[in-house]
Amino acid sequence: MGNALSAQQVSVAFDGLKALSNVTLSVPRGEVTGLIGPNGAGKTTFVNVLTGFQQPDHGRVLLDGEDVGHLKPHLMRRRGIARTFQSGRLFAELSVLDNFEVTGVGLGLSRREAAEKAEAMLDWIGISSLAERTAGGLPYTDERRVAIGRALMLEPKYLLLDEPAAGMSAEEAADLVRLIRRIATDVGCGVLLIEHNIGLVLSICSHIHVLDSGEVIEDGPPSAIKASERVRHAYMGTQADAEGEIL
Amino acid sequence: MQRSQTILQRTLSTPVILIAILAIVALAALIVGTGPFNQTVIEIFIRIVLVVGLYVFIGNSGVISFGHIGFTCLGAYMTAWLTILPAMKKSKLKGLPDIILNAKLHYGWGLLAATIFAGLCAYIIGKVLMRLSGIAASIATFAVLAVIIQVYSNWDSVTGAQSSVVGIPIVRTVWPYFACAVLVVIVAYSYSISRSGLALRSARDEAIAASASGVDITRERLIAFVISGAMMGLGGALYAHSVGVVTPDTFYLNLTFICLSMLVVGGMNSLSGAVLGVVILSSIIQLLRWFEKGVDFGGSIVALPLGVQEIAIGVVMIVILMFRPSGLTRNKELSWPHWPFKQLPAGRSRAPTG
């Protein structure tokens, strides 16, 4: 595989619990790939594997064709794989600008260069007004945007977003959709989007994978996912009717 | 919004204010001019070196170290070895290598050698220790202290074991101590606004997110550990020259407790906290010392029982921890024009909430 971040037959078990079994999934550059699945399906574990936080028991992680499965997280980041966290994880005592600068110095820039890039990135995301705020006290939506901006510093090749829209209103989610599109098309980043908001995923992803109990049970374009009885059954479970409206 | 100023320009007032505070303390010694007071001021400067040294590692990494006074011990003995008259060394420290045995260096070289030696040892120890984190790292630092003190308490032919090593040239003017305190403040400040300092503070807040930002936490911790170890070594050497005598047990739990208390009282995560913690607690200690000796109240001498010092420090620390857990400075830096406090990590004033 050329220009893609991909997992090949990745398996991870925690004390016998199979969190991922034989997952093969590819995130191509310049596109938004979706990963959905019920709670505990293994989505975050999969992101951890792709970013070096979790060593797979089996399988390989390929970055533009090169095996990188053994690299530590900071080295994965230096190779161009960025991520956000389900829980935000901002540097609470640092300012928003410094949160961005950390990525700059982490990737080898001087403080001055990092500050310049950080300001440019704040501007690009549209949150320059937050620059001097202490990250710890930010409202939820701002926290998410800062987390995305911090990950985007210095144009990563791949960006993995773990539930970026959680807790957002419809309007805020629409803003986020626009931002994610720009990340894929303007920056040329390969984006892996994990979301419980199915409508959002269906609207921007070119390809979607459905994970259930650690296994990929379906993958294809949005239309195929919408049509899939298996997905409706496994993912929606008893909520089929309520969620049916979104689908 | 354009922020054309560099981090240096934005935060320069912090070291300037801190150095001004140190200068005032030094001037007080000049004005009062008595021997005992002079010695008190020297002690304050030594503690500045030690507590700022602690701050460089603890404040930036968030890892509490109980072992740093071990480096102080290394520094103190190093300068003793290099500056004591060869004749004295030959009778009591015959195990030293010939080159050291025959050396009689100026104390300035002793300070330098102590700094480098402690930094080197910190590098070697840190290589192993910095892989650990959290409480495991803290316990391991304590083990390092215990090991160093044990070695120095028993290696008779090189350290004189538990007996005092005497004959270290005594330096009685405050200026060399003042100069070292200023130097240490400048280095600590430069470190905390450096790339490494920023990266390490990010890891202190969120280790996982820091590594996802490309920060090599082990490496950044090691850098801070070496700089702070070197400062502790310098502090030990200064101590040796301030009293002329060293024994291993000087550098054990008492000193560890006092230095950590000063850092906690001032505010662990700020350089200003380290400096203010020393100045304020040292002043309290000095007052209590006078009272321990006895104060004449219209003919009747009132003296506090010995040991009140430690009790008082403990009480002050508990009160601070209860009412101001982030220390007197609330982990902010002294700054101008946002007098009195501003955050060094961010280097900017605290944003309004809401």
Ligand SMILES: Nc1ncnc2c1ncn2[C@@H]1O[C@H](COP(=O)(O)OP(=O)(O)OP(=O)(O)O)[C@@H](O)[C@H]1O
């Ligand atoms: N470090 C760990 N140790 C043990 N079990 C774990 C660990 N991390 C995850 N698991 C388990 O692995 C399974 C998959 O967890 P994971 O967090 O990847 O799910 P998820 O799809 O991200 O769920 P959610 O939608 O709730 O975020 C769960 O059963 C979880 O309890």
Ligand SMILES: [Mg+2]
């Ligand atoms: Mg998850």
